[in-house]
Amino acid sequence: MSEPEKTEPGGPRIPIRQLDPRSLRGLAHPLRIRLLAALxxxxxxxxxxLADRLGESSxxxxxxxxxxxxxxxxxxAPERGKGRERWWRAVHQGTSWDPSLFEDEDPGTRxxxxxxxxxxxTLHAQELNTWIGTxxxxxxxxxxxxxxxxFTLRLSARQLRELDEKVHAVINGYRDVEPDEDATKVRLHLHAFPQRSD
Structure with missing residues (x-):
């Protein structure tokens, strides 16, 4: 079942799945995460x-x-299937966090x-290494x-959140840009986290 579309800051409406403790526990398996990313x-x-692509058994x-x-x-994805062949598709194109997940005391959720x-x-590192190798x-x-x-900046948690929102808005602004003739799929990773100074 598809969830309502949400608007990413500065971008068009794309289907996003917000994770809660139950859905996170259902997704949190290395192969499931890789399968969803591949789809x-x-x-x-x-x-x-998918088994061939990921080096797993069917x-x-x-x-x-x-x-x-x-x-x-x-x-x-029944429109793709032929006979007994079962095709699968992702329901959402993105995932977002319920902030309470980071504070949940349940050991299973943690x-x-x-x-x-x-x-x-790990997936981000693999994608980056593939690019460097090819x-x-x-x-x-x-x-x-x-x-x-x-980059290293000195920011408060509020300022970091504000920076993230601005960067997301710039990236999502390119969803509506008419692609050039030589356009191809481009992956962008964004990592932002605090680091102790000692």
């Missing part, structure tokens, strides 16, 4: 196709797709938060246009 990034697929992908479906993250965040960080396969203008930067 979001590459579009509908069968369990066998039995494992099939089981975890059904678990994702029971929590409303994926659904059938463990799910850790699994989810570590797996997302960037010479791209025309030179792509290598010079891509970015791998880091």
């Amino acid at each position: 979001r990034h590459h579009g509908p697929a069968t369990a066998s196709q 039995g494992a992908t099939s089981y975890h797709l059904r678990q994702l479906a029971s929590h409303g993250f994926v659904e059938d 463990g799910a938060v850790n699994v989810f965040l570590h797996e997302i960080a 960037m010479r396969d791209w025309p030179g203008e792509w290598a010079s246009s891509a970015d791998l930067s880091d």
